[in-house]
Amino acid sequence: MSLNEILLNIIFYALALTGLFSSFMVATSTNMVRTAFSLLGVLFSFAGLYGLLRADFLFAAQILVYVGGILVLIIFAIMLTHKIANVNLSNESTSSSTVIAVVCILFAVLVFIALTLPEYIKINQRNKPLTEMIGNNLLSDSLLPFEILSVLLLACLIGAVYLARKEVKE
Amino acid sequence: MKEFIEHLYNELEFLEGLPFIIPFIIGSFILAFIIINFIAVFAGVCTYIERKVAARIQARVGPYMVGPHGILQWLADALKLLFKEDTVPEKADKLLFKLAPFIVFAGSFACWVALPLAPAFSPARLNIGILYIIAFGSSVILGILMAGWASSSKWALFGAMRSAAQIVSYEVPTGLTILAMLLITGTLDMHNTIAQINLDGTISGGQSQGLPFPLNYFSTNADNFSAGMFSWYIFRYPPFTFIAFIIIYICALAETNRVPFDIPEAESELVSGYHTEYSGMRFSFFFLSEYANMFVFSAIITTLFLGGWLPPFNITGSLLAPACGIILYMLVKGKTTDPANRFIAFCTGAGIGIFLGVLSGDKNYWFADYLGIQSLRFIEGLFWFFTKSFGLVILMMWLRWTIPRYRVDQLMELCWKKLTPLAFINLFCIGILEWLYK
Numbered sequence: 001m002s003l004n005e006i007l008l009n010i011i012f013y014a015l016a017l018t019g020l021f022s023s024f025m026v027a028t029s030t031n032m033v034r035t036a037f038s039l040l041g042v043l044f045s046f047a048g049l050y051g052l053l054r055a056d057f058l059f060a061a062q063i064l065v066y067v068g069g070i071l072v073l074i075i076f077a078i079m080l081t082h083k084i085a086n087v088n089l090s091n092e093s094t095s096s097s098t099v100i101a102v103v104c105i106l107f108a109v110l111v112f113i114a115l116t117l118p119e120y121i122k123i124n125q126r127n128k129p130l131t132e133m134i135g136n137n138l139l140s141d142s143l144l145p146f147e148i149l150s151v152l153l154l155a156c157l158i159g160a161v162y163l164a165r166k167e168v169k170e
Numbered sequence: 171m172k173e174f175i176e177h178l179y180n181e182l183e184f185l186e187g188l189p190f191i192i193p194f195i196i197g198s199f200i201l202a203f204i205i206i207n208f209i210a211v212f213a214g215v216c217t218y219i220e221r222k223v224a225a226r227i228q229a230r231v232g233p234y235m236v237g238p239h240g241i242l243q244w245l246a247d248a249l250k251l252l253f254k255e256d257t258v259p260e261k262a263d264k265l266l267f268k269l270a271p272f273i274v275f276a277g278s279f280a281c282w283v284a285l286p287l288a289p290a291f292s293p294a295r296l297n298i299g300i301l302y303i304i305a306f307g308s309s310v311i312l313g314i315l316m317a318g319w320a321s322s323s324k325w326a327l328f329g330a331m332r333s334a335a336q337i338v339s340y341e342v343p344t345g346l347t348i349l350a351m352l353l354i355t356g357t358l359d360m361h362n363t364i365a366q367i368n369l370d371g372t373i374s375g376g377q378s379q380g381l382p383f384p385l386n387y388f389s390t391n392a393d394n395f396s397a398g399m400f401s402w403y404i405f406r407y408p409p410f411t412f413i414a415f416i417i418i419y420i421c422a423l424a425e426t427n428r429v430p431f432d433i434p435e436a437e438s439e440l441v442s443g444y445h446t447e448y449s450g451m452r453f454s455f456f457f458l459s460e461y462a463n464m465f466v467f468s469a470i471i472t473t474l475f476l477g478g479w480l481p482p483f484n485i486t487g488s489l490l491a492p493a494c495g496i497i498l499y500m501l502v503k504g505k506t507t508d509p510a511n512r513f514i515a516f517c518t519g520a521g522i523g524i525f526l527g528v529l530s531g532d533k534n535y536w537f538a539d540y541l542g543i544q545s546l547r548f549i550e551g552l553f554w555f556f557t558k559s560f561g562l563v564i565l566m567m568w569l570r571w572t573i574p575r576y577r578v579d580q581l582m583e584l585c586w587k588k589l590t591p592l593a594f595i596n597l598f599c600i601g602i603l604e605w606l607y608k
Contacts, residue, residue, distance in 0.1 A: 131301075
């Protein structure tokens with residue numbers, strides 16, 4: 001193993017551990033605000049993994065969309081909720097044993113997939129910039145799905161505005 | 171950066187046998203160290219300049235006691251901040267409170283990686299440069315929200331909420347304007363954005379192949395002339411590129427929470443916003459990040475509009491510009507006593523000089539080329555890049571002490587009802603022009 005590979009491995013494991021630890025915090029923390037901020041670690045470590053795979057566009061889009069957009073919205077929603085820091089759980093009907101069972105099954109499936117993959121994805125194999133390819137693809141081969149998606153998003157946006165707007169009564 | 175280290179690696183003999191990655195990592199650390207110290211010194215000097223500018227505008231003297239004309243005041247301030255007690259409010263969420271300043275600072279520090287500082291030199295040549303900067307710039311919001319929440323003070327929380335709402339809103343017109351400029355540049359790579367500008371004003375490899383009004387038509391030496399500052403992107407499609415410049419500059423003011431958009435820190439309402447509860451070193455991190463952000467935004471504008479490291483005039487222009495400026499200044503001097511009018515006269519004269527320089531068809535663009543020393547280009551590029559960016563930062567300070575603060579509703583109205591539609595129209599117009607003149 002060359003020094004480059006060792007370094008990449010170190011970075012990979014650091015990112016993976018950060019992601020694991022933060023997602024553990026997201027799942028177990030009882031303080032909702034801390035949960036939301038732990039999500040930051042998860043999103044960043046995933047962005048880092050994309051960067052490590054040389055998916056540069058995904059790397060930037062992950063941070064731009066998830067960290068700069070969605071996470072901020074989540075935190076806004078949390079902060080606008082009444083007394084979110086010490087919330088009383090009203091719904092505890094789901095038993096923890098069911099949860100553990102489901103998680104174990106999902107984990108088994110993931111391990112199975114990881115072990116049966118034909119070959120590991122080799123880091124550092126591709127040098128062609130992704131952004132250009134994605135852009136060309138979006139505007140040529142997959143133009144129709146792209147347009148349909150954008151119309152769908154626009155419809156969502158208009159729907160949200162309609163729901164949130166208060167009618168001024170005369 | 172990588173090319174630079176590669177070059178050193180090949181030149182220096184004692185590095186032979188060492189794998190390339192080791193000098194690369196050491197070089198990266200050294201560069202990061204230089205930049206982080208540059209930010210600290212830059213922020214310090216900025217506070218001094220800001221106080222002096224403010225004093226000048228308000229007809230005061232400003233800091234005067236430490237050093238000649240108070241020039242060492244910023245060092246005294248920095249020392250005071252270092253030695254101050256680091257207080258944490260009793261009811262604060264301790265972990266988040268301590269973490270927040272570092273996230274804010276890391277967000278603005280990370281943006282420096284992709285800035286094209288000089289020809290053939292940026293800390294990292296990223297293929298997605300501008301996208302990367304926007305992405306990491308937006309992660310500053312999270313640090314601010316974290317600080318506001320963790321302080322468990324209503325002033326801090328209000329300030330953080332306002333700040334986040336403001337930054338998220340103003341990202342829309344910023345993004346649209348950057349998109350319009352990307353139509354012209356045709357690349358996300360910050361370095362390539364500048365490197366692809368040819369001396370005669372065309373773009374190689376990009377979308378635009380020529381100006382709508384080719385300047386070389388007027389020039390005496392059409393084959394081999396340099397367009398000077400008219401090759402910058404701001405002069406590509408006037409007036410739409412001018413409008414784009416003004417929109418993005420207003421957005422930069424709003425995104426860095428500067429006056430007239432400093433509502434998150436409005437001291438008459440909110441004490442001092444999201445960093446109310448911070449003191450000492452942690453407070454200074456917010457401070458550093460504010461100035462670093464100002465510089466990053468100015469650098470983005472410099473790259474996208476003002477030609478980055480390119481010098482603004484050719485050699486003839488550089489002789490004619492000050493000459494014409496002084497002549498016009500002398501003409502106006504007797505007629506008006508207002509220094510602003512005199513300044514405008516000087517600038518107009520300098521502009522005429524630059525234009526005459528372009529018309530002269532001089533092919534010399536860089537002083538380095540004129541003197542025949544290629545390696546000087548690096549220093550010259552660095553000089554021009556920092557001069558332009560710093561000019562924009564000074565303009566921000568000037569505006570701060572000239573314009574009163576907006577209200578929250580006025581701020582949102584300006585963003586959503588005025589700037590966003592304008593940015594859309596602008597994007598459309600630039601798109602059409604680009605389609606016509608491609």
